[in-house]
Amino acid sequence: MIMRNTNFREPSKTHLVPKPERASTPPRGWNSYDSFCWIISEEEFLQNAELVSNRLKPHGYQYVVVDYLWYRRKVEGANTDSLGFDLIDEWGRPIPDPERWPSSKGGKGFSEVAKKVHSMGLKFGIHVMRGISLQAFNANTPILDIVKGSAYEESGRQWMAKDIGLKERTCAWMSHGFMSVNTKLEAGRAFLRSLYLQFAEWGVDFVKNDCVFGDDLDIDEITFVSEILRKLDRPILYSLSPGGNASPAMAKGVSGLVNMYRITGDDWDTWKDVVFHFDVTRNFSASKMIGAKGLLGRSWPDLDMLPFGWLTDPGSTEGPHRSCNLTLDEQRTQMTLWAIAKSPLMFGGDVRKLDKTTYNLITNPTLLGINSFSSNNMEFPYITGTKGSRSSQDLAEADVGSNGICSWIATGKKGEIYLAFFNLNSEKTVISANVADLAKVLPRKDLNNGASCKYREIWSGKFGVTKQLISIAVEKHSSTLFVLHCY
Secondary structure, three states: OOOOOOOEOOOOHHHOOOOOOEOOOOOEEEEOHHHHOOOOOHHHHHHHHHHHHHHHHHHOOOEEEEOOOOOEOOOOOOOOOOOOOEOEOOOOOEOOOOOOOHHHOOOOOOHHHHHHHHHOOOEEEEEEEOOEEHHHHHHOOEOEEOOOOEEOEEOOEEOEHHHHEEEEEEOOOOOOOEEEEOOOOHHHHHHHHHHHHHHHHHOOOEEEEEOOOHHHOOHHHHHHHHHHHHHEOOOOEEEEEOOOOOOHHHHHOOHHHOOEEEOOOOOOOOHHHHHHHHHHHHHHHHOOOOOEEEOOEEEEEEOOOEOOOEEOOOOOOOOOOEEOOOOHHHHHHHHHHHHHOOOOEEEOOOHHHOOHHHHHHHOOHHHHHHHHHOEEEEEOOOOEEEEOOOOHHHOEEOOHHHHOEEEEEEEOOOOOEEEEEEEOOOOOEEEEEEHHHHHHOOOOHHHOOOOOEEEEEOOOOOEEEEOOEEEEEEOOOOEEEEEEEEO
């Protein structure tokens, strides 16, 4: 399919009408990776999308995203880093595997899937790797000039994949997969432009650009892709992945170019993965990165998908076949941190087997309200803790790193205060905070000396009034979340 320049524009006065802010709140949806790895089919995807529409869309889940390798043939020998099994068009661009995605036949790409997703009231997303594939590079495919609708030519010659591919910048964790393109060359920019305009032609609303951030940082590609998306008439949210060793300093260079960006490596259903996010998330909050200016809207540090419910395994060629390994307390801890840190919420489990407990967790109205509408989200350091059954009278100042406790705080639209306690220890711990210390991070009149706070804890249902100490025994790996109204 030769794509003409139907969605691309240069800025002009006719396009200065204010448009809705993109990602004004953390994006929310479903991603296929945790339950299907790379092998999902059109039928399986649309079955999940329909259930997202019926069950999760009323709670703000609006994106359904096909994760990676949708262009790879599911045949013997194909895996997550195999070479020669991908479907590409004459211009070297990936196209869906027609055996798994039958509606893509005849050059339709994902356009039919996108139409069905849109008819469900949802938005359609896809995963894309950095640059150009090694397969296209080896085939030395020509590059599409979207203005002319023919092969790109410059300086009296036709430019090819081998002219723009940077083989020395192959994705480190998919060495047989993809490499960066030289965006300093107009031919390299022409390839990326043709790629993302094809996505727009298909009806894509969300792009997860992988192997370009964290350890894999490719600021040149991020910058140019952002420029392409900025000029499209079709709004496409721009997400970066993964985020191994990402830092706030690194993020400051890209947050204004995107709408969400991963700040850790892949998160799976292990307690070790959950705990790893606490320090990283604190650092991004302290650097004022939550909800900072982004691509035509806001940008959000992304803690990765929620691996709850019915899942597969990393790198697997088997679909969903097992339950989440996290306990319910551990899942609540993860969901509570993701919510109060205002991470995008992308559920990863197979929605066809969404159980009531998981459903109630990911649709908890208090958590979702905090995720969308709270402010002043930060770690709250003024907590004390004691392990086991010792009295709260014996509390000592706790260092989060060595004592395994943590707290976050945020404020709501109506003045309420949200206070979360996290027990990362392997035994029950009493965690406490003084009402007077809330004013150290929230300088408000209603927290002056002698303030009283009505409280409700959302998991236990406990409620009451306190003037001094907020204290509760928290089970191992568990969390509590207080909603406070102080006066």
